[in-house]
Amino acid sequence: MAKEKPDLVYGTLDMLILKALQHDPRHGLAIADRIHQMSQDILRVEQGSLYPALYRLEAQGLIKAEWGVSDNNRKARFYKLTAAGRKQLAAEQEHWSRITKGIDLVLSGA
Amino acid sequence: MPQVHAWLYRLLGLLRKKQRDAEMAEEFQQHVDLLTERNIAGGMSVGEARNAALREFGGVEQIKETAREQRVWMWADEFLRDLRFGARMLLRTPGLSILIILCLTLGIGTNAAVLSWIEGILIRPYPLVPHQDRMFALIGTTRGVPGHNGLSYPDFVDLEKNSTLFESFIIDRITGTTLSVGDRAERATVGIVSANYFDALGVKPILGRGFRPEEGTGRNAHPVAVISYRIWKDRYNFDPNIIGRTQYMNGVQHTIIGVAPERFHGTFIGYSFSFWVPTSMQETFDTTGYKLEDRGARWIEAYAFLKPGVTRQQAQAELNSISQRLENDFPETNRGHENHLVPLWKTPFNGAGNMSSTLAITMAVVFLVLLIACANVSNLLLARSLLRRHEMTTRLALGAGRPRLVRQLVTEGLLLSLIAAAGGIAVAYWCRNALVLAFPPPLPGTVIDYPGQIDWRVLAVSAGICIVSTLLFALVPAIRASDVDLSNALKAELGGVLSGSSRSRLRSALVLVQVSLSFILLAGTGLLLQSLIKMRNASPGFNTNVVFSVVDLFSAGYKLDRAKIFHIRLLDRVRTLPGVESAALTRVIPFSYNVFSSAPIEIDGYQPPPNEQPTVEYIEVTEDYFTTLGIPIAYGREFMRTDDENVPPLAIINETMAAKYWPGKDPVGQRLKAKDRWLQIVGIAKNSNYHTKTETPMPFFYVPLRQNFRVQNTLLIRTRETPGAMMNALAREVHALDPNLAPLITDRLQDQIDAISYSQRLAVTLVAIFGAMALFLAAIGLYGVMSYTVSQGMRELGLRMALGAGAKDLLRLVMSRGLQLTGAGMVIGAGAALMLTRLMGSLLYKVGPRDPFAFATAFVILFVVAFIACFVPALRATRIDPVKALRV
Secondary structure: OOOOOOOOOOOOHHHHHHHHOOOOOEEHHHHHHHHHHHOOOOOOOOHHHHHHHHHHHHHOOOEEEEEEEOOOOOEEEEEEEOHHHHHHHHHHHHHHHHHHHHHHHHHHOO | OHHHHHHHHHHHHHHOHHHHHHHHHHHHHHHHHHHHHHHHHOOOOHHHHHHHHHHHHOOHHHHHHHHHHHHOOHHHHHHHHHHHHHHHHHHHOHHHHHHHHHHHHHHHHHHHHHHHHHHHHHHOOOOOOOOHHHEEEEEEEEOOEEEEEOEOHHHHHHHHHHOOOEEEEEEEEEEEEEEEEOOEEEEEEEEEEOOOHHHHHOOOOOEEOOOOHHHHOOOOOOOEEEEOHHHHHHOOOOOOOOOOOEEEEOOEEEEEEEEOOOOOOOOOOEEEOOEEEEHHHHHHHOOOOOOOOOOOOOOEOEEEEEOOOOOHHHHHHHHHHHHHHHHHHOHHHHOOEEEEEEEHHHOOOOHHHHHHHHHHHHHHHHHHHHHHHHHHHHHHHHHHHHHOHHHHHHHHHOOOOHHHHHHHHHHHHHHHHHHHHHHHHHHHHHHOOHHHHHOOOOOOOOEEEOOOOOOHHHHHHHHHHHHHHHHHHHHHHHHHHHOOOHHHHOOOOOOOOOOOOHHHHHHHHHHHHHHHHHHHHHHHHHHHHHHHHHHHHOOOOOOOOOEEEEOOOOOOOOOHHHHHHHHHHHHHHHHOOOOEEEEEEEOOOOOOOOOOEEEEEEEOOOOOOOOOOOEEEEEEEOOOHHHHHOOOEEEEOOOOOOOOOOOOOEEEEEHHHHHHHOOOOOOOOOEEEEOOEEEEEEEEEOOOOOOOOOOOOOOEEEEEHHHOOOOOOEEEEEEOOOHHHHHHHHHHHHHHHOOOOOOOEEEEHHHHHHHHOHHHHHHHHHHHHHHHHHHHHHHHHHHHHHHHHHHHOHHHHHHHHHOOOOHHHHHHHHHHHHHHHHHHHHHHHHHHHHHHHHHHHHHOOOOOOOOHHHHHHHHHHHHHHHHHHHHHHHHHHHOOOHHHHHHO
């Protein structure tokens, strides 16, 4: 596997996917692109973890999948946030900012 | 919430695996295509672009598998795999599997059968009645008088009129009639019911109709009858034009107006009814006279339906206030009279009350049998886990998690108990009506009915038992098996006979449980058997060899005068028959299903406590009654032939009555008032039993039959002849008096007493059967453990032998180990039994719950069985070839 290691903190992928879907429904590749772009090219999502994560979120009812047509007129499976997913995203964002704040405090302290 | 969603989603995924996989493949394909397009746009050639895209995407199959894990319900998938694997494992050791399944079938089947009896007899006895949960039995009691009585018709009507919390009240009074079938006489069970009976129960006749409100009232005004499905089939051959036909019963033509559904047998648990007639016909069917206007005649067995949402306490409070009002309005008849709601399973006037303690004991016993069976199966599985140690070790070494192994073993256990549960339900299905076998019909023609019922509740509890037993028997070996120490497992496990590995300690513990549980059952069986024998041998205070016989004049339509002439002539003829020592007439016999007369009494110089109305039972008997039954007259004289309408009313009282109402005085010559007549006491009879042998002595008196003649009487004959011979002679005499009549029954009083003490006999039979089962299972368990110990201790035994131990020493060594185990088990069992047998109090008769004889017997039996179970493996130990054993 001569691939670039994904710079992802363990357990945050789900949150990032939810965030990527916050405004528009997207298909798999578009989600990966979106995360890549939003992180200003820092984060890269591997397909190998993207799809299992998508199916997991779908199973939990946080996102919903539908077949649709992509920009370049291809059939693609689009994911969109459900109400439960929106709530989950808010909760995770809140949780995350508290954790990072805590970590920041620890790391910046003498 | 996401958890539940995921659960359902995965369950769906499991069911639609193929479709999901196809979707997933398509999605990945689209993804790769998009990447390829992007690469082409970036300037790559088509081939390059595709390869780069595939590289970037990664291993398609790996992603699919990981993704699938997220979607498919892994647990269920594994479960199915475990199930398949388990089935293969069970087939590999078929003998052991069959033995295990048999043990469990026995355990689960007996539990399911007893549950079906409890359901069918106690909990939901009326399968066709929709609201049994709101149905209660309604009984009367009188303050200061032990036991219960019924309701009177005027009281019943007032309850109906004044209550607001009750949906309905119904009357159901069991009675019977004699129908002629060819030249034989046969009994049919009849219910005198309120007109709303079928409507209130929610039972719709399959043909015709139920009773109309007006048919409940008017003295003998509405001779109509609803017939049972069984009678429709047996007596009328499914006559489609049955409605409107007539049936002659008790001298009156009854019009058949309806046929009850097949599964409706009436509301008197224990009997299957043939006919129902409305309350207006009470006098026609009651040999003791017209009672619809008598507030003091408490003949009604009633049920009440509460309105939805009303609690029993609220309803009882309302009943109390109505009873109180009735007591104030009618002090003469209602002083001290109360009405009580009783749950159906405690109904005292039908079979339920008698059966409840028997069934409770039986349920406890079969549960013990289940525990013993589980301990046995646990032991067998432990033995098998030895065979599978290699498999377990390998799986652990290859990285299987221990929980995974436990799950595998529990799944296998579940498979076993599922098969056994299916077998058990089949056993329960066959046995559901088996209780009836314990009850011979008391009279020819009557149909005893104790149906078990297998409904979803019974199935649910059985499934619960199945799961509980799986946990009981599979978990212990599973945890033990998964607890393999990898490094040690490679070395041979060589336990000694004395030391024993932890595994054999566990098996010993299981045997200990079995032995102690068996001891409890044996001790309990012993106690019950002893009470039964004592009860059978106890004298009821009269001679039980006396033959009794009934000619049903009442059903034949005889009126009082004709019946009186018939009976007096018959008595005179019987007295001259060869072999007859003495004969008498009585209205009812003791230990009968029929009720004695009873009346509120007044006594010169006796002041009852306030709010109490002394009420005493009595019977009407002719001269020679006491001589025939062998009841001694302690003081005064017996009735004479001349004690008839021409002399003032007389009475003979029993000793208890004398002691209670005339303490320290001589009652002979004194008077007592019953039914508005003053009776002069001429004698005091020794106490005897009247209803059961377990009753406490109660006041009772006798009046001359010739002063109180009734249509229906029973003949008592003291004779050297057999009942069979007597029956023929009697039939001739009866025939000579009226060619249309035949005696209904001729039997010894002992047979009647046996018939009525069925609940004790049933308990003994059931507990003995299940006790034997438990003993057998425990013996298997003990034998298994001892064989195992010997086979595990081969090396040690061989060594001992090589060092000079003789066969005797080895025998002693192995035996002592087994018997120590048994001894310890018996001590524990005895301790538990001492505490538990107290609960059997109501079924014991003149036997203490800690009776040493019963306990000693249990010790001896268990010891003998254990001795045999240990002796066989011990004998094998002495035949060990030391050379071979040491080479192992």
